[in-house]
Amino acid sequence: MDPIIRFSEVGLRLGGMRIYDEITFDVAPGEFLCLLGPSGCGKSTALRLMGDLLPVQDGQITVGGKTPAEAANRLAYVFQQPRLLPWRSALHNAAFGIEMRDPSVPRAEREARARAQLERVGLGKDMDKMPLMLSGGERQRVAIARALALDPEIILMDEPFSALDPNTRTRLRDQMIELWQQSGKTVIFVTHDMDEALYLADRIVVFSGKPARVASVIEVREPRPRDILRDPALLEKRDDLLRLFSDI
Numbered sequence: 271m272d273p274i275i276r277f278s279e280v281g282l283r284l285g286g287m288r289i290y291d292e293i294t295f296d297v298a299p300g301e302f303l304c305l306l307g308p309s310g311c312g313k314s315t316a317l318r319l320m321g322d323l324l325p326v327q328d329g330q331i332t333v334g335g336k337t338p339a340e341a342a343n344r345l346a347y348v349f350q351q352p353r354l355l356p357w358r359s360a361l362h363n364a365a366f367g368i369e370m371r372d373p374s375v376p377r378a379e380r381e382a383r384a385r386a387q388l389e390r391v392g393l394g395k396d397m398d399k400m401p402l403m404l405s406g407g408e409r410q411r412v413a414i415a416r417a418l419a420l421d422p423e424i425i426l427m428d429e430p431f432s433a434l435d436p437n438t439r440t441r442l443r444d445q446m447i448e449l450w451q452q453s454g455k456t457v458i459f460v461t462h463d464m465d466e467a468l469y470l471a472d473r474i475v476v477f478s479g480k481p482a483r484v485a486s487v488i489e490v491r492e493p494r495p496r497d498i499l500r501d502p503a504l505l506e507k508r509d510d511l512l513r514l515f516s517d518i
Contacts, residue, residue, distance in 0.1 A: 274299040281328030291481040304467040307477030313460040317426040346417035352409040354401040361397040364415040387415035407438035427459045478518040
C-alpha cells in the first residue's frame with residue numbers, strides 16, 4: 271500500500287537558520303504516527319508543511335500523491351490550544367470548520383455533522399454551552415469534534431493534550447485512540463513526551479535537534495490498551511528512547 275504522506279529529503283531554512291537536514295519518512299494510510307523530539311526541533315513545522323501552511327523549499331512532500339496545496343482539504347488540524355470562538359456555542363464552534371472550508375454546505379447539514387461528532391466525544395449534553403462554561407478538556411474535545419466534522423482523511427494533532435492536567439490528559443488519550451480506531455483516519459500526532467508516544471503510536475518518528483534529521487523510526491506493535499510500566503517490551507522501547515535522547 272502506498273504511503274498517504276511522504277517526506278523525501280526535505281530541507282528547510284527559516285530566518286536564515288537551517289531547520290531540517292534532509293528529513294525523510296512516510297505515513298501509511300490509517301496509521302497513528304507520532305513525531306517525537308526535543309523542543310524546537312521542527313515537529314510542528316512538519317505539520318505546517320503537510321498542511322501547506324509553509325512552502326516546501328527543498329525535497330518533496332506528497333499527500334495522497336499530490337502536493338500539500340492540492341491536498342489541503344484532505345486534512346484537519348487539532349492544535350495545542352482549542353482556538354474556539356468565545357461568542358459561539360460548542361455546537362457552532364464544532365461546525366465552524368465546515369463553514370470556513372465550504373460555505374456552500376447548508377447550515378442544517380453543518381450543524382448535523384457537528385452534533386454527531388460532539389456526541390462521539392461525549393459532549394452531547396453540552397452543545398449549547400459557551401467555551402467559558404467548559405473545562406479545558408471539554409474545550410479540547412470540541413476542537414477534536416470540529417476536526418472530525420470535516421470528515422478528513424488525515425488529522426494533524428499538534429501537542430493537543432500538553433496543556434491539560436494529567437488525569438484529563440490520560441482520559442483524552444484513551445478517547446482519541448477509540449475515535450481513531452472507529453474512524454480509520456490517519457493521525458499524525460506531535461509530542462515531546464516519549465510515554466505519550468509509546469502509549470498512542472503505531473510508529474514513532476524521532477527527530478534530532480536542529481538542524482533536524484530522522485534519528486530513528488520505532489515500531490510500537492504492542493496491543494492496546496497499553497501499560498508502559500508493566501509491559502517489558504514497552505519498557506525496553508522506553509529505555510531505547512531515553513538512550514537515543516541522551517545522544518541528540
